[in-house]
Amino acid sequence: MTKKNILISSEEMQHLLYNLFFKYHFSVEKAKLLAQTYTKNTLDGVNSHGINRVPLFINYIERGLVHVDAEAEKAESFGSIERWDGNLGPGIINATKCTKRAIELAKSNGMGLVALRNTNHWMRGGTYGWQAAEAGCISILFTNTLPNMPPWGGKESRIGNNPFIVSIPRKEGHIVLDMAISQFSFGKINEYKLKGEKLPYFGGWDSDDELSNDPEKILTRERGLPIGYWKGSALSMILDMLATLLTAGNSTYKIGLKGHETAVSQIFLCIYPELFNDKNIQETLLNEIINYTHNVEPMCPGDKTYYPGERSLKTRIKNLKEGMSISEEIWNNVLELAKK
């Protein structure tokens, strides 16, 4: 079965999504932010956390897992650190608000940290890295998730792939690292399965507890491989600990008890580098690192090396010009939802 893709402009997607979210009782402002964010994520090529994820988001609303009217509220405050409660509101809206708050705190104190509990999936974490960078801030952001990888040496998934984001503002294009701690997401593994291809590297364990690059075998048990084996396992665990402890919210363990990914814990740390008053030096230093890594001889002739965020920017520019290539089936699903 070949899946057909179609080209959709960002205006068209944003318009449809706005109508959809407005129909689901979001305020004008919130429906706009949600529509913009799902469209932005798709524009940057992250369809999995853009348009493809909209039907599941609606499903979560219908099941009462995401509360349409709920908003993140400040629970406690200690200087440049604040604890917020997401009240099970939409992850995108909560994360945008908390990033904005961390930026404000950074601009008045040099650094700011917002620890957000009881929120929902923020979709693409990188979105908030771009948001911080657009506002002139460095950001370090992470979230915990459902258990989806075994802790190193264990048989069962008990740690999360806990996406980790770092961003740095830069005139010629922000630097944005957006990586889950898993080597491949199950979504990506499924794409390989649909193409009938093997993964280029190990991606998880098969039913015989052997590391495998066979998508089908990995998806049977959904035990993903952490980046760097034991190293990513430890990194995932400590990010979960930080998120849980700083928010006084749910850990991957607690999220796993619920059976669906909700009430997660997230950290938004911003630093305002303009306080150093040497923006030009900073740009020069960043470009020095970028040029050095760009100018390396490629391992395979014709290949290129990239800085984190470089390809997202290229994809965005291309998609803005040519339209976003998305699954026709998913587009039709979303059209249906908006009509219902």
Added chain:
Amino acid sequence: MTKKNILISSEEMQHLLYNLFFKYHFSVEKAKLLAQTYTKNTLDGVNSHGINRVPLFINYIERGLVHVDAEAEKAESFGSIERWDGNLGPGIINATKCTKRAIELAKSNGMGLVALRNTNHWMRGGTYGWQAAEAGCISILFTNTLPNMPPWGGKESRIGNNPFIVSIPRKEGHIVLDMAISQFSFGKINEYKLKGEKLPYFGGWDSDDELSNDPEKILTRERGLPIGYWKGSALSMILDMLATLLTAGNSTYKIGLKGHETAVSQIFLCIYPELFNDKNIQETLLNEIINYTHNVEPMCPGDKTYYPGERSLKTRIKNLKEGMSISEEIWNNVLELAKK
């Protein structure tokens, strides 16, 4: 050729090292700190950045790369963020001082960040994670290094393995993650070579630009593999960018131009979790995560899973009781240096 190991007590090592460093014109206080730190690193089983590294440290002093009398000084200050200059002093002394300062800043502001440029190798990064945890602080610390891994897709080493440390204080044993961004250090790869064994996973590229688990083939060109392939490559790059930009110091590129690892850039970020006034809840949340991951059925019967830092603590307790197993050859080298 079999290398003989001997058992040395921590008192004996500390005593010898104190005499050695005092002979090399360190003040009483500094010689003590250096001796303590090299001993602590060895006690925790990190011989590579403990006793084994002492001869190279002395060599760097003799070559004028490490300045015995130099001290880190505050260069600029912006609220809870400070920039320090290490003045090419000993990495251990500078890092200990800057960790101490980040802890102070965190205790008065909730969070504190010290960005240190022109410093030298801090040996085991985890040491400062333990230091912060002992003082009741969370820490996020990293350093840049010489280029020792190719950026993803490139042929030549142009990014560093940039050790990354996260620590969390905990009554029953601190959580301390201490990981380089390389899958294996060249030191570890060399150990496999000496044992005539292959690495359990890819560790770098051979001369034909193929990923390899053959220690000999990797060591020919010293092109290490980042954890998670493209992911670790991007993480290494962005840590270097953060360290360089926040310190206004040297990047991995600039350090590489020198040909030896000196004048590196380091970040010390501390958070003081006691300000939340819920220490008992925090301990409960941490233990919940630890118990959940401890209680997993092992992949191989008899195996165990660990939290970050757990094995260091076990090793420390064992070594304190039984003595530290170290290379006789290296011990004799250090004895020679102390006598000279």
